Each structure stands twice: as structure tokens, then as C-alpha cells.
Amino acid sequence: MAPFLLLLILFALAWVVLILPKQRELKRHNALVAALQVGDRVMTGSGFYGTITEIAADTVRLQLAPNLEVTVARRAVAARIDEPEAAVELDAREGSSDDHALEPGTDDDHGADR
Numbered sequence: 001m002a003p004f005l006l007l008l009i010l011f012a013l014a015w016v017v018l019i020l021p022k023q024r025e026l027k028r029h030n031a032l033v034a035a036l037q038v039g040d041r042v043m044t045g046s047g048f049y050g051t052i053t054e055i056a057a058d059t060v061r062l063q064l065a066p067n068l069e070v071t072v073a074r075r076a077v078a079a080r081i082d083e084p085e086a087a088v089e090l091d092a093r094e095g096s097s098d099d100h101a102l103e104p105g106t107d108d109d110h111g112a113d114r
Contacts (some may be wrong), residue, residue, distance in 0.1 A: 033074055041081040
């Protein structure tokens with residue numbers, strides 16, 4: 001009786017730790033794929049960021065840059081990217097001042113010190 005109970009406990013533990021989270025993630029991804037709309041900013045599973053310009057049954061067309069569009073599988077979309085509204089509000093409240101000096105190595109200096 002004890003080995004059967006131990007086996008049952010191990011199966012339940014494996015279900016909770018391994019299978020249940022994977023099922024939740026699959027449901028979340030299916031909902032994301034079903035809710036995609038033209039104009040959404042998304043990231044693909046391979047790390048490309050783009051804006052959806054066209055949606056077909058199994059594919060989406062992404063604009064990665066001006067004059068650069070690619071077609072990817074609809075299921076390849078990993079996440080929807082929301083614009084950070086909090087950062088926009090913070091900049092509006094503080095005012096954007098251009099008198100602060102850029103530190104070397106930041107993205108904004110475009111390699112001016114290199």
C-alpha cells in the first residue's frame with residue numbers, strides 16, 4: 001500500500017510542478033494569438049520586434065522597419081509590447097530638458113566618443 005501511495009503523491013507533485021504551469025502558459029498564448037489585431041506592436045519568439053500590418057488565418061505580416069516587412073507564423077508571436085505610458089507621463093510632468101550631459105556609452109550618444 002505504501003509504494004502505491006508514494007507513487008500517487010509523486011504523480012500529483014509532478015502534475016502541479018510540471019504540467020499545470022505549462023497548460024496555463026499554453027492557454028495564455030492561445031488567448032494572445034486569438035486577440036492579435038492590425039497595429040499591435042509585438043515580439044516574435046526569435047526576438048524580432050515589429051508592428052502587425054496584416055493578419056491571415058495562420059500568418060501575420062510584421063513591419064520591422066520602414067520598407068521592411070516579413071511574414072511569420074501567427075503562433076510565432078510571443079508577446080504583445082505595450083508602450084510604457086508611465087514613462088511618457090513622467091517626462092510630461094518633469095519636462096524634457098536637453099541641458100543634461102550624456103554619459104559615454106549610452107545609446108543616445110550614437111558612438112560620438114568612439
